[in-house]
Amino acid sequence: MLILVAALISGLLLAIPIAAQTINGSISGLVTDPNGAAIAAAIVKVINVDTGAARDAVTNEEGLYLVQGLPVGVYTVEVEKSGFGSGTNRAQVSPGTNAEINFKLSAGPVTAQVEVTDKGCILETRCRVVVSVRRSL
Numbered sequence: 001m002l003i004l005v006a007a008l009i010s011g012l013l014l015a016i017p018i019a020a021q022t023i024n025g026s027i028s029g030l031v032t033d034p035n036g037a038a039i040a041a042a043i044v045k046v047i048n049v050d051t052g053a054a055r056d057a058v059t060n061e062e063g064l065y066l067v068q069g070l071p072v073g074v075y076t077v078e079v080e081k082s083g084f085g086s087g088t089n090r091a092q093v094s095p096g097t098n099a100e101i102n103f104k105l106s107a108g109p110v111t112a113q114v115e116v117t118d119k120g121c122i123l124e125t126r127c128r129v130v131v132s133v134r135r136s137l
Contacts, residue, residue: 024095028066029101031059031079038063039105042081049074049090077101084108 027046031039042059044133046067057065059079080086084105091099 021082022096024069024071025092025095026066026068026070026075026098027091027101028064028098029077029103031063031065031087031103031105032082033084034104034106036104039081039084042079042084042103042105045078046070046091047076047078049076075099079103079105081105082108 004118019127023103029044031042031044033039038059040059040061042063042065044057044059044065044067045054047054048071050073053069055070057067059065065079072093072095075093076088076092076126077091078086078088085108087103087105089101089103091101
């Protein structure tokens with residue numbers, strides 16, 4: 001009976017570390033401009049290549065992002081921010097680890113939209129005639 005209790009306790013103790021191990025990983029990184037300045041509020045999309053499942057994140061004031069609780073697999077990481085180019089990279093997520101994927105976004109093209117509306121403007125011209133009158137005496 002004592003051996004049975006000891007074996008049972010040993011089995012429980014051995015099972016605790018296995019249950020505490022994590023089966024998910026994370027992806028994090030830094031998003032900067034060409035000069036190395038942090039880009040805040042950039043949209044980061046993490047897409048599982050096998051399942052198509054996607055998770056979104058937004059960079060903080062320091063340009064950092066973190067997506068946790070990702071199942072093991074290969075992910076496409078996309079980042080974009082208005083006024084900058086976009087970036088894409090791949091990451092391998094392993095159990096209990098963090099894949100660090102940093103991006104340096106180039107300055108995006110400056111675009112402007114001009115709308116011209118035709119209202120049928122009427123052009124008026126006026127002629128001014130100056131008449132000089134000379135009197136002869």
